[in-house]
Amino acid sequence: MDEFAVQRVLLAVDQVPPGWVASYGDIGAVVGVGPRQVGAILREHGDQVAWWRVVSAAGTLPAPLAGRAAAHWDAEGVAHADGRVDLSGHRVDRVALAAAYARAV
């Protein structure tokens, strides 16, 4: 396991503000790892960050996770239906995320 990649991914997820979401691809592009690796990292260290703010490009998450994320989405005002987030109005700008990440490093 590449611990440096883990740290970068967790830090990037930390830059997603409440009420907003990013896709695995967004996070991966910012920290320089493949989207699949982002998922693998969140699977093991997701409990340390706001994992519900990271969803697939289609706005979905595996069934069990979508169920638990729903409460957070409601609490933060993220529009969603049938376990699927509405990315049209809550997806963070990839450039802004990269900038926030750069400041946080």
Added chain:
DNA sequence: TCCGTGACTTTAT
């Protein structure tokens, strides 16, 4: 080193 696997993505049917 080859191969299967996965919280993925994009394009084409």
Added chain:
DNA sequence: CATAAAGCCACGG
């Protein structure tokens, strides 16, 4: 909207 296919990258056997 549902499938399929190909690309993707790191990990473990």
